[in-house]
Amino acid sequence: MNSMKVINKKNILILIVIIVFYAVAQALINNGTINNFYEITLATICINIILAVSLNLVTGFTGQFSLGHAGFMSIGAYVGALINMEMNSTLGFLVGILAGAVAAAIVGILIGIPTLRLKGDYLAIATLGMAEIIRVVFLNMDDITNGAAGLNGIPRFTNWMWLFIFTALTIILISNFVRSSHGRACISIREDEIAAESMGINTTMYKVMAFAIGAFFAGIAGALYSSYFYFIKPNIFGFMKSIDILVIVVFGGMGSITGSVIAAVVLAVLTTFLQSYSELRMIIYALLLIVIMIFRPQGLMGTKEITDLFKIVKKNEKNQ
Amino acid sequence: MNQFLQQLVNGISLGSIYALVALGYTMVYGIIKLINFAHGDVYMVGAYVGFAVTTYAGIGFIPALIISMLSCALLGIVIEKVAYKPLRNSARIAILITAIGVSLLLEYVMMYFVGAEVRSYPKLLDDSVLKFGNIIINIQQIYIVFTAIALMLLLQFVVKNTKIGKAMRAVSADRDAAQLMGIRVDSTISFTFAIGSALAGAGGVLVGIYYNSIDPLMGMMPGLKAFVAAVFGGIGSIPGAMIGGLSIGILETLVSGYGNSMYRDAAVFAFLIIILILKPSGILGKNTKEKV
Amino acid sequence: MPLLSADKLTKSFGGLTAVSDASMDIEKGELVGLIGPNGAGKTTFFNILTGVYAPTSGSIKLEVDGTVKDITGFKPYNITKSGVARTFQNIRLFKDLTVLDNIRIAMHQNIKYSLPSAFLRSNNFYYEEERLVKEAEELLDIFNLTDKKNELAKNLPYGEQRHLEIVRAMATRPVLLLLDEPAAGMNPMETDNLTKTIAKIREEFNLTILLIEHDMSLVMKICQRIYVLDYGTMIAEGSPSEIKNSKRVIEAYLGEDVRYA
Numbered sequence A: 001m002n003s004m005k006v007i008n009k010k011n012i013l014i015l016i017v018i019i020v021f022y023a024v025a026q027a028l029i030n031n032g033t034i035n036n037f038y039e040i041t042l043a044t045i046c047i048n049i050i051l052a053v054s055l056n057l058v059t060g061f062t063g064q065f066s067l068g069h070a071g072f073m074s075i076g077a078y079v080g081a082l083i084n085m086e087m088n089s090t091l092g093f094l095v096g097i098l099a100g101a102v103a104a105a106i107v108g109i110l111i112g113i114p115t116l117r118l119k120g121d122y123l124a125i126a127t128l129g130m131a132e133i134i135r136v137v138f139l140n141m142d143d144i145t146n147g148a149a150g151l152n153g154i155p156r157f158t159n160w161m162w163l164f165i166f167t168a169l170t171i172i173l174i175s176n177f178v179r180s181s182h183g184r185a186c187i188s189i190r191e192d193e194i195a196a197e198s199m200g201i202n203t204t205m206y207k208v209m210a211f212a213i214g215a216f217f218a219g220i221a222g223a224l225y226s227s228y229f230y231f232i233k234p235n236i237f238g239f240m241k242s243i244d245i246l247v248i249v250v251f252g253g254m255g256s257i258t259g260s261v262i263a264a265v266v267l268a269v270l271t272t273f274l275q276s277y278s279e280l281r282m283i284i285y286a287l288l289l290i291v292i293m294i295f296r297p298q299g300l301m302g303t304k305e306i307t308d309l310f311k312i313v314k315k316n317e318k319n320q
Numbered sequence B: 001m002n003q004f005l006q007q008l009v010n011g012i013s014l015g016s017i018y019a020l021v022a023l024g025y026t027m028v029y030g031i032i033k034l035i036n037f038a039h040g041d042v043y044m045v046g047a048y049v050g051f052a053v054t055t056y057a058g059i060g061f062i063p064a065l066i067i068s069m070l071s072c073a074l075l076g077i078v079i080e081k082v083a084y085k086p087l088r089n090s091a092r093i094a095i096l097i098t099a100i101g102v103s104l105l106l107e108y109v110m111m112y113f114v115g116a117e118v119r120s121y122p123k124l125l126d127d128s129v130l131k132f133g134n135i136i137i138n139i140q141q142i143y144i145v146f147t148a149i150a151l152m153l154l155l156q157f158v159v160k161n162t163k164i165g166k167a168m169r170a171v172s173a174d175r176d177a178a179q180l181m182g183i184r185v186d187s188t189i190s191f192t193f194a195i196g197s198a199l200a201g202a203g204g205v206l207v208g209i210y211y212n213s214i215d216p217l218m219g220m221m222p223g224l225k226a227f228v229a230a231v232f233g234g235i236g237s238i239p240g241a242m243i244g245g246l247s248i249g250i251l252e253t254l255v256s257g258y259g260n261s262m263y264r265d266a267a268v269f270a271f272l273i274i275i276l277i278l279k280p281s282g283i284l285g286k287n288t289k290e291k292v
Numbered sequence C: 001m002p003l004l005s006a007d008k009l010t011k012s013f014g015g016l017t018a019v020s021d022a023s024m025d026i027e028k029g030e031l032v033g034l035i036g037p038n039g040a041g042k043t044t045f046f047n048i049l050t051g052v053y054a055p056t057s058g059s060i061k062l063e064v065d066g067t068v069k070d071i072t073g074f075k076p077y078n079i080t081k082s083g084v085a086r087t088f089q090n091i092r093l094f095k096d097l098t099v100l101d102n103i104r105i106a107m108h109q110n111i112k113y114s115l116p117s118a119f120l121r122s123n124n125f126y127y128e129e130e131r132l133v134k135e136a137e138e139l140l141d142i143f144n145l146t147d148k149k150n151e152l153a154k155n156l157p158y159g160e161q162r163h164l165e166i167v168r169a170m171a172t173r174p175v176l177l178l179l180d181e182p183a184a185g186m187n188p189m190e191t192d193n194l195t196k197t198i199a200k201i202r203e204e205f206n207l208t209i210l211l212i213e214h215d216m217s218l219v220m221k222i223c224q225r226i227y228v229l230d231y232g233t234m235i236a237e238g239s240p241s242e243i244k245n246s247k248r249v250i251e252a253y254l255g256e257d258v259r260y261a
Helices: A009-030 A036-061 A069-087 A090-115 A120-140 A160-178 A181-191 A193-198 A203-226 A239-252 A257-273 A278-295 A306-319 B002-032 B039-056 B061-087 B092-114 B139-161 B163-173 B175-180 B185-211 B220-233 B238-258 B261-278 C042-049 C076-082 C099-106 C115-120 C123-142 C158-170 C188-205 C216-222 C240-244 C247-254
Strands: B129-132 B135-138 C004-013 C016-026 C031-035 C057-064 C067-070 C084-086 C176-180 C208-212 C225-230 C233-238
Touching (some): A009 A160, A036 A069, A036 A160, A069 A120, A069 A203, A090 A120, A090 B261, A120 B092, A120 B220, A120 B261, A160 A203, A160 A257, A160 C115, A181 A193, A181 A203, A181 C099, A193 A203, A239 A257, A239 B092, A278 B092, B002 B039, B002 B135, B002 B139, B002 B185, B002 B220, B002 B238, B039 B092, B039 B220, B061 B185, B092 B220, B135 B139, B139 B163, B139 B238, B163 B175, B163 B185, B175 B185, B220 B238, B238 B261, C004 C042, C016 C057, C016 C225, C031 C042, C042 C176, C042 C208, C076 C084, C099 C123, C099 C158, C123 C158, C158 C176, C158 C188, C188 C208, C188 C216, C216 C240, C225 C247
Parallel strands (some): C016 C233, C031 C225, C084 C176, C176 C208
Antiparallel strands (some): B129 B135, C004 C016, C057 C067, C225 C233
């Protein structure tokens, strides 16, 4: 009776909103308001949104503290870049993104199964270790990845259109997942894993699933990155990159997709301003982490989304 | 065989340093169940303090060691009071994130003020070598091992035979009960951080002398490896940290010597993951399961 | 054929044997109690039944739709999927989630849409989600929790939290409900409400119930049969009056040479 039909009223509405948003930004780019310099910031924002929202799924919604997200990004970057360079076409670029994402997801499953039984601090260090191992492996696969020197001359196919499409897809798909029963299952794991198991939820499967989905989208981000910045090397995707993403998630609120989006924008702008003062930027990031945890651990949005804010505004209007 | 013994010698001296740092991790974890991410950076600060006093004030080895240890002890106490104490009753993930923040803060503040370049220690200790057949032992390595052993014996003495040591053990076992017995928990925790940080500082100075180069990010890798050592030996166990430190040091030099030195970091992490999956309580640690 | 048949369950932790050769049969529709002095191993026994511990030896069999299923050593989520639900001694509600969400999560194992449906929000997804909310609200209504449905679980008064835990366990559509000290910390009025709730559950849902309790008056009042555990072994089994007058049971609770007034 009820189908897998995806074309329904609500989805169409969302599509319209998205198209409008895209068109506005594209117009700004076309008429030069968003020039080359800002375009880089825009690209960084989009890539960071994808990274932050995918990490938020794992750490914020499912409660699994992962410090190795950059490792998945690097898998997507390398696989995507290699296929892209081989085929040198838009099709190659897209195949590269898909392959990179799938490769990252597979590694995510392989890593997740043994390590996700660990908790808290131990899981954090294990994921950090995994990302480091990935980095060292890429450093040593000289014939394929060109080792420490990195891959140069990656064809640039990433533009505003593709960035927008993939960012919007990430936000929509992950947000759909989170507000479904499967997403609620993940949230229940965060809240109380033992109780979740008693509700008939296969917690190991869901933890690995969230981890793999997070890895998939991190892979997309990595592939987009490699086809935008022409050049990648293993050390770009180290612990510091994982921390960068973590700061966005913590600042925006662990458990809020809206928060990750806002935080990604704010922090990308901050990074652009502090380009020449990279130490200062890291000091600010460090203070952000400490101050947020002590004074406002829920970050900007806590676990609320922008739709919740609309509901509160509506309620206040009604009461007046 | 000679190659093996040589690596063993190198591994023991490297491992002694890891042991000193691992002790700080294990004691702090034992008492407040936190992996102090910033611990490796305290070690870095110790190295820099040692560098500063020996280079600009011309001080010798032992006084530099002591000054560095005292400075790090103070730093440890401040970090605990400012960043960790407010979160003592918060979710574990909160304090973990804060620890990462403190770690970054130490690294980049140091980088901001002294620059990212590598600095060298002045010649403090005799660096002649002893030869036993084909095996070379540097006198500095002997200094390292003996200093480390002396400090660890001192620590054992404090923990087993003093009142504060008893308080540390009590708070590690059951914080609330210790408080009810009249133990001043806050001071005990501060003291634990102080000792752990002092030992890390000593490690930093020893590394500065032997490996001769220090930089603001030098604490990250050794910090993580010392953590692996603490886990391997059994987190919360002091003898465990010592055994763990030596083991990791030897593992690293063997991988470096026999395999690819580029893989040595990955080897330590792979080792960690294997331990965490097979025996997370480590060699000397105890199993604690959540009560349902 | 009994609904649940636990046969000679033994659980050892290293040198310590917490439960030894404990057997229990529960018929469909019964309300059985499990009592015993503190530390007798009641919660350990429960934890074996619910898969938190795998027994060192012994077996557990569940009758499902006419066939007997061996659920020994199943993981907790599989035990729940097989039809055995439980509550916890120290309430384990999802405290920061709403009452409605607590129930919806319990219903997760029975939803009928796939992962792709969730990602793409097909018509099936919307239909199932509506059905889920409706069923959850119906369940809440039966237990008078409707007005609290959007309240965070942690904001409910203690007695209601315990109620919610039971309702949540029921949302998994079990055939057997295990209640771990449901009356713990309740005052007499709350205990009375609990008794009414349990009665309602049996009436409307025809559920089989096993409960651990320390509140003797509650156990004696509502249980049809009682098992007594002491130092890990079942020392007695029978009707409330048989247990009340059993010398062996009195000895276990009060020590030897004591007269029960």
